[in-house]
Amino acid sequence: MAILKLLSTIDVPVSASRIRAELELPRSTTYHLLHALVDEGFVVHLPENQTYGLGLAAYSMAQAYSTQQPLVRMVSKELRAIAEMVSGSGHLSRLAGSEVVYLQEVRAPGAMSLVTEKGVRLQAHKTASGRSMMALLPTEEARAIFAFNGEGAGWRAMRERLDAVRTAGYEMENEEVSRGQASFAVAIKDHLGRPAAAVAVTYPISRVAEAHKAEVLHRLQAAAQSAGRKMYGS
Incomplete structure (x- = not known):
């Protein structure tokens, strides 16, 4: 939830390293959580610049x-x-x-x-x-x-x-x-x-x-x- 809250307050996709630094999470935990959120559609991974943003599932929840x-x-x-x-x-x-x-x-x-x-x-x-x-x-x-x-x-x-x-x-x-x-x-x-x-x-x-x-x-x-x-x- 902390990752989703962070992404919702930033206007542009951000890197895993920034997410890790902002939330003071271990590197392995950060990637584990991001992979789980990507799999569920709450976060989208942008491989061209290795950043992450809110996914369709998160927007759908907000719309609901x-x-x-x-x-x-x-x-x-x-x-x-x-x-x-x-x-x-x-x-x-x-x-x-x-x-x-x-x-x-x-x-x-x-x-x-x-x-x-x-x-x-x-x-x-x-x-x-x-x-x-x-x-x-x-x-x-x-x-x-x-x-x-x-x-x-x-x-x-x-x-x-x-x-x-x-x-x-x-x-x-x-x-x-x-x-x-x-x-x-x-x-x-x-x-x-x-x-x-x-x-x-x-x-x-x-x-x-x-x-x-x-x-x-x-x-x-x-x-x-x-x-x-x-x-x-x-």
Whole structure:
């Protein structure tokens, strides 16, 4: 991390000797760390002048952070209000490979603690949030996510479910993640119509009347549409 921090503060690629001197690292340690960072794409080696700079993976992380934080601020207040309507929890998540990673969780007073806390990763196809985003992906991408998680044999049923989610504009689940809890999830679309993130609300099944669910879903869809419009012009 110290190497990445150093490279982020210098405008031009620098030599390994300068990195070693700035950070007071042993020569062998410096090269070992640089090779590992190059292999992972966080640092790029420029052989023509034997220097190192930030790689694509580092820039991708920075871009993801700059996108996520405005989204978190944008949806948190409305997610909290929706969560309080059902004495439950609101969530913001995004796809990360074959998983969903939860960026934000807000809870109504007294709401139970769930597995879907900030920073938690779950298999995308096993969550309402994940499926709401998978439904907006090209079939090949969605199938790759499904197959990566070792579920290739059931793809036909999953494809039909994703088709239904795409048509409905939302996904729901009952006790698939937490016992006694149900969820609605709606994807936030970017300017290309791809899933940028998803908002979801999880609530205790026994405490929310059927007639009340339509209002909850409407608020959640409005929150997703508003975030997409403000963030991406979608």
